[in-house]
Amino acid sequence: MISLFSGAMGLDLGLEDAGFEVVLAVECDAQAVATIKKNKPTLPVIHQRIETVTSEQILKAAGLKAGGNFVVCGGPSCQSFSTAGQRRSLADPRGSLFNHFVRIVRETRPKFFAMENVRGMLSAALKHRPLDQRGPGHPPLEAEEELGSAFRVIVDELKGLNYYVAFDLLNSADYGTPQVRHRLIFLGSRDGKGIAIPKPTHSKDGEGGLAPWTTVRQAIGRFTETNPEGYPLRETEAKYLIHVPEGGNWRNLPQEMQEEALGGAYVSWGGRCGFFRRLAWDKPSPALPTQPYFRATMLCHPVALRPLSIKEYARIQQFPDTWKFAGTVSSRYRQIGNAVPVGLGTAIGQAIKAAWNMHSGKRPLGVVETSNSDLVKKMLNRPVTILNPPRMRGEADEQAHDLWREVTRKRRESAQGYAAAKPAAKPKRKVQSAEPHRESMAADA
Structure with a gap:
């Protein structure tokens, strides 16, 4: 298999567990490249940005020919689709990394491909409109500003590959990983073999x-480190975390300390469940952020007064204890946090292997589909956009907001809908306040 956007190689290690061999890695981050070379010194690595890499260069370095029996796998940089930040989606240069993944698949024609990304890819807008420019006094949303508009483009691009493509939103905890981490998975078959999630x-x-x-x-319960390697807890965080019990977060602080601990975030509408978070022994970890040592993304040890160590981080992502990480402390946390859990990678590899050995049951090409009916219903019934909660909307009354919602809804209903797996009676799409989504937004990020 050819690995794109390889990082610390979590996905690749899982695919190798399933019986595949990595013959080439493509990665632009120097410290991630150092990690690859530290563990796989003989593996060819193209240390360049994907935008500058040609398919001919990839095939030559891998010793393969276009249309051969191999797999292309990878996860294009996901910040553009995360619910954190401005969500510029495909208008962001990072969003275009998806297009380069598609380009490599189109030009090399692998037997199968596997692509993963954050679940925010499902709901990202093609064009971002700031929250303070939505609602009364502003024009209705254009189609490309609606939630889910980027995903429609992604589906069209994948259809254009003329592969059979199955997709679903998977929770890595459902595959034995000690972490609740949702990833959007696409599996493609060049020959129409019925690859299944x-x-x-x-x-x-x-x-x-x-x-x-x-x-x-x-x-990590039986794992002990004499001098845990990682960022120490700063005194400004330690004075709060000492009050947080196993499995708790900022809500467990004394009432008089909560506003002081969160600062401006205490009155904001965004997700806040990650502030001063301590893990629970007998549950999976939440999704690992890339910086577990800041107050908003804290992942504190269940009992020790410190963030998880680098080795503990790696264990939760299921990297082997023998796997070595290069770079600065912050880079190693980032490499591990950005990786696909190895166990999820193994499950993906086993699915590809099962389809590889399939002798019947071919599916139509140029199709992108999911068998998860609950996911389809959620996608069709999700809000068109998110508005600021009432307390942040200024002087406009609720009736004015209702009118703006109605105009936006009618404009959407008059436009051509997204037809993939559409039920007989399509539910009305809603415009919804952001306030009820605090927890889900933080989980997406």
């Missing part, structure tokens, strides 16, 4: 005869 092997409480989710205790 892997079925879960675990469930929250062992429902359905599956194994229960893997916990933090199982990942």
Whole structure:
């Protein structure tokens, strides 16, 4: 397989567990390249930005020919689709990395491809409109400003590859990873083999005869470090975290300390569940951020007064203890946090392997579909946009906001809808306040 956007190689290690061999890595970050070379000194690495790499260069370095029996895998940089920040989506140069993944697949014609990204890719807008420019006094949303408009473009691009493509939103905890981490997975088959999204092997409480989710205790509970490597806890955070019990966060602070601890975020409408967060022993970890040592993205050890160490971070992502990370402390946290959990990569590899060995049941080419009906319903019924909560809307009354909602809704209903897996009666799309989405937005980020 050819690995694009390789990073610390979490996805690749999982695919190797399933029986594939990485023959080439493409990565632009110097410290991630150093990590690859530290662990796989003989593996060819193209240390360039994907925008400057040609398909001919990739095939030559990998020793492969276009249309051969190999896999292309990777996760284009996901910041553009995250709910954190401005969500510039495909208008952001980072969003165009998806286009380069598609370009490499189109030109090399692998037997299969696997692409992963954040779940925010499902709801990102093609064009970002600032919150203070939505609502009464502003024009209705254009189609490209609606939530989900970027995903429609992504689907069209993938259809253009003339592969059979299956996609779904997967929780890595359902595949034995000690971490609740949602990733959007696309699996493509050049020859139309009926590749299927892997079925879960675990469930929250062992429902359905599956194994229960893997916990933090199982990942790091018996693991001891004399001098844990990582960022120490700053005194400004330590004075609050000492009051947070196992599995708690800022809400467990004494009432008189909460506003002081959160500062301006205390009255903001965004997600706040990550502030001063301490892990629970007997649950999976939340999704690992790239900076677990800041108050807004804190992942504190269940009992020790410190952020998770680099080795603990790696264990939660299921990297082997023998895997070495190069670079600064912050870079190593970032490489690990950005990686795909190895166990999820293994499940993806097993799905590709099963399709590879399939001898019947071909599917139509140029199709992008999911068998997850619940996901389809959520996508069709999601809000068109998000407005500031009432307390941040200025002087305009609720009736004015209702009118703006109605104009936006009618404009949307008159436009051509997204037809993939559309039910007989399409639910009305809503414009919704951001306030009820605090937790889900933080989870997306």
